[in-house]
Amino acid sequence: MPDSAIAAAAPLESPGRRRTWLALMLLMAPAVVWLVGLIVLPHLELAMLSLRARVAPRVYEFSFDQYRTFIDEPLYWNTFVRTAGISILATFCTLLIAFPVAWHIAKVARGRVKSVLFVLCLIPFWVSETVRTLGWMILLRESGVLPRLLVDLGITAAPVEMLYHDATILVGLVYTSMLFMVVPLVSALESLDDSLIEAAYDLGGNGWSILRQIVVPHAAPGIAAGSIVVFMLTLGNYLTPTLLGGKNSLWFTEQIYAQFITRFNWEQGAAFGFLLLVLSTAIVWLGLKLTGQRFGDVMRRT
Amino acid sequence: MQQDLEVDRVTKRYGSQVVVDALSLAVAHGSFFSILGPSGCGKTTLLRIVAGFLQPDEGDVRIGGRSMRGVPPNRRPVNMVFQQLALFPMMTVGENIAYGLARRGVARTESADRVAAMLKRVGLPGAGDRRIDQLSGGQKQRVAIARSLVLEPTLLLLDEPLGALDLKLREHMKIELKHLQADFGTTFVYITHDQSEALVLSDHVAVMNAGRFEQVGTPQELYYQPCTPFVAGFVGANNRVAGSAVRVDGEVAELVTPEGLAVKARTSGVLAAGDAVEAFVRPEVIDLARDAAELPSAAQRFSGSVESLLFDGANSAVLVREERTRAEIRIALPQTGRFADLRVDEAIAFGFDPQRAVCFRAGSHAG
Numbered sequence: 001m002p003d004s005a006i007a008a009a010a011p012l013e014s015p016g017r018r019r020t021w022l023a024l025m026l027l028m029a030p031a032v033v034w035l036v037g038l039i040v041l042p043h044l045e046l047a048m049l050s051l052r053a054r055v056a057p058r059v060y061e062f063s064f065d066q067y068r069t070f071i072d073e074p075l076y077w078n079t080f081v082r083t084a085g086i087s088i089l090a091t092f093c094t095l096l097i098a099f100p101v102a103w104h105i106a107k108v109a110r111g112r113v114k115s116v117l118f119v120l121c122l123i124p125f126w127v128s129e130t131v132r133t134l135g136w137m138i139l140l141r142e143s144g145v146l147p148r149l150l151v152d153l154g155i156t157a158a159p160v161e162m163l164y165h166d167a168t169i170l171v172g173l174v175y176t177s178m179l180f181m182v183v184p185l186v187s188a189l190e191s192l193d194d195s196l197i198e199a200a201y202d203l204g205g206n207g208w209s210i211l212r213q214i215v216v217p218h219a220a221p222g223i224a225a226g227s228i229v230v231f232m233l234t235l236g237n238y239l240t241p242t243l244l245g246g247k248n249s250l251w252f253t254e255q256i257y258a259q260f261i262t263r264f265n266w267e268q269g270a271a272f273g274f275l276l277l278v279l280s281t282a283i284v285w286l287g288l289k290l291t292g293q294r295f296g297d298v299m300r301r302t
Numbered sequence: 303m304q305q306d307l308e309v310d311r312v313t314k315r316y317g318s319q320v321v322v323d324a325l326s327l328a329v330a331h332g333s334f335f336s337i338l339g340p341s342g343c344g345k346t347t348l349l350r351i352v353a354g355f356l357q358p359d360e361g362d363v364r365i366g367g368r369s370m371r372g373v374p375p376n377r378r379p380v381n382m383v384f385q386q387l388a389l390f391p392m393m394t395v396g397e398n399i400a401y402g403l404a405r406r407g408v409a410r411t412e413s414a415d416r417v418a419a420m421l422k423r424v425g426l427p428g429a430g431d432r433r434i435d436q437l438s439g440g441q442k443q444r445v446a447i448a449r450s451l452v453l454e455p456t457l458l459l460l461d462e463p464l465g466a467l468d469l470k471l472r473e474h475m476k477i478e479l480k481h482l483q484a485d486f487g488t489t490f491v492y493i494t495h496d497q498s499e500a501l502v503l504s505d506h507v508a509v510m511n512a513g514r515f516e517q518v519g520t521p522q523e524l525y526y527q528p529c530t531p532f533v534a535g536f537v538g539a540n541n542r543v544a545g546s547a548v549r550v551d552g553e554v555a556e557l558v559t560p561e562g563l564a565v566k567a568r569t570s571g572v573l574a575a576g577d578a579v580e581a582f583v584r585p586e587v588i589d590l591a592r593d594a595a596e597l598p599s600a601a602q603r604f605s606g607s608v609e610s611l612l613f614d615g616a617n618s619a620v621l622v623r624e625e626r627t628r629a630e631i632r633i634a635l636p637q638t639g640r641f642a643d644l645r646v647d648e649a650i651a652f653g654f655d656p657q658r659a660v661c662f663r664a665g666s667h668a669g
């Protein structure tokens with residue numbers, strides 16, 4: 001009798017508990033396999049690759065050479081800083097454009113109009129990114145639609161080449177990222193109680209002060225979440241800068257691609273990959289610090 | 303007497319539906335004015351017109367004698383306490399109260415002094431650094447009122463601010479609101495669907511129904527001299543008896559229900575024999591007696607049996623079925639405890655003075 005009482009009191013030993021535990025493990029298994037197999041293992045491999053140098057055919061030794069090359073070669077440096085800079089700018093532009101859109105969807109539009117607007121934001125994503133980017137090329141290239149229109153309207157004398165500028169890359173990146181900013185912003189703004197805005201207005205606030213003191217603080221986790229996603233996507237984007245920026249786009253992912261594929265220098269490519277990881281982590285961390293937010297709060301909003 | 307708020311024949315329509323119907327009202331300086339009505343009667347719309355969130359289709363709102371036509375809410379000398387209070391969760395208590403002051407360009411040091419003084423006056427001294435989610439329901443209420451009163455508005459509008467509180471706290475906050483209003487002397491316009499809040503708090507109450515005022519008066523007038531059947535039925539508990547008038551004798555009319563119950567009551571408005579009539583008898587004006595001879599001589603007498611006992615402390619009542627017509631009547635139990643031993647199905651006599659009951663022509667409304 002006392003034995004069975006003890007057995008019943010030990011929940012981990014009971015068959016019910018064991019079954020729950022097994023179910024939990026089975027449910028988690030795909031995520032664990034995905035995390036370990038596709039993220040942890042490749043990165044461990046990359047880390048090891050990046051920390052060795054080839055001294056003779058098939059002979060490698062431990063070395064920081066790959067990272068030293070990055071520091072010694074200004075081209076790599078410039079590309080690195082440039083990529084970070086344009087990515088931050090693209091994130092900021094996306095936020096500026098997406099905010100009014102999200103505000104309209106969350107607070108102004110009602111019923112059917114709301115879902116239609118949401119679908120309109122989504123529709124470009126039904127087309128593959130390559131096709132969308134090629135669409136931009138058709139619009140912007142020298143013999144394309146927009147330069148032609150400018151000539152017809154008499155604004156420019158001859159067709160202007162609009163591709164292969166930094167601004168073109170920026171436009172492409174913002175266009176690609178819009179949805180990822182709009183979605184978290186809409187959910188953040190929808191949770192803002194309209195009576196807070198009315199109360200602020202009633203107490204003497206005007207549009208600008210309400211935006212700054214009520215709306216933005218409330219939406220801050222959504223803004224941060226959207227910005228993190230957009231920044232990561234932009235920083236790691238390969239197709240848009242390459243197609244719209246041309247040979248001189250100098251995007252860091254192109255450098256990684258070149259090392260791995262063109263030069264077969266996997267060690268150097270791995271080191272670049274790691275540097276990009278460190279860069280994005282550092283910038284996200286800094287952004288959260290500057291705006292006084294916690295990563296956990298932000299991720300709960302996405 | 304200076305009128306802090308004058309609403310002049312204001313009309314608001316949504317499509318073909320008239321929500322506020324050519325409504326006029328005046329609220330004297332320093333008074334506590336309530337607008338009482340069932341949900342959907344248009345009281346919130348009226349309040350939002352006064353606050354400036356809605357524009358009236360016709361008519362004008364004057365606050366402190368000044369027309370508010372075209373004046374946006376942030377420029378009106380009016381502040382509003384919202385139903386859900388709408389405190390800013392991203393700010394501390396102090397920042398909430400200082401928000402309006404900052405918008406008016408009050409210097410930081412002066413604003414801090416005024417916030418501290420205001421917190422002390424509403425009984426929350428030193429709470430300026432607390433976060434909103436650290437406050438209890440009653441404290442939030444006080445912060446919401448402090449946030450508005452610190453701006454010294456001509457008029458404070460309150461949109462059912464006690465609705466979200468539990469019963470006990472609501473009773474407590476009623477008294478607190480009354481004290482705050484007396485203390486500050488600011489004119490309060492309060493809207494509610496809870497007649498007890500309106501009666502307890504107000505100097506004057508307007509009973510609103512379907513976009514119009516049925517009656518405006520002191521709580522006592524509304525309770526003892528209702529002008530329309532709606533007011534009689536909405537304010538306080540009442541027994542409603544509908545029938546047709548068989549005899550009108552000066553001030554008193556006699557009506558008979560379809561079931562044959564004959565009731566006499568004081569008339570309100572013009573009545574003629576044959577009119578459809580609604581009579582109202584308050585539970586507390588009906589006397590109970592075990593022996594019909596004990597009833598006052600002026601009373602018309604009935605007999606019946608106890609249907610059920612509704613014990614509620616001082617508000618206890620009994621439902622009695624009239625013997626002949628099976629009409630159900632609610633009668634308040636006297637607080638002397640004389641009928642504490644009453645049993646269901648017990649035979650009982652009851653009666654009331656016709657002067658203390660009131661009857662109207664059915665469906666009549668205020669002019």
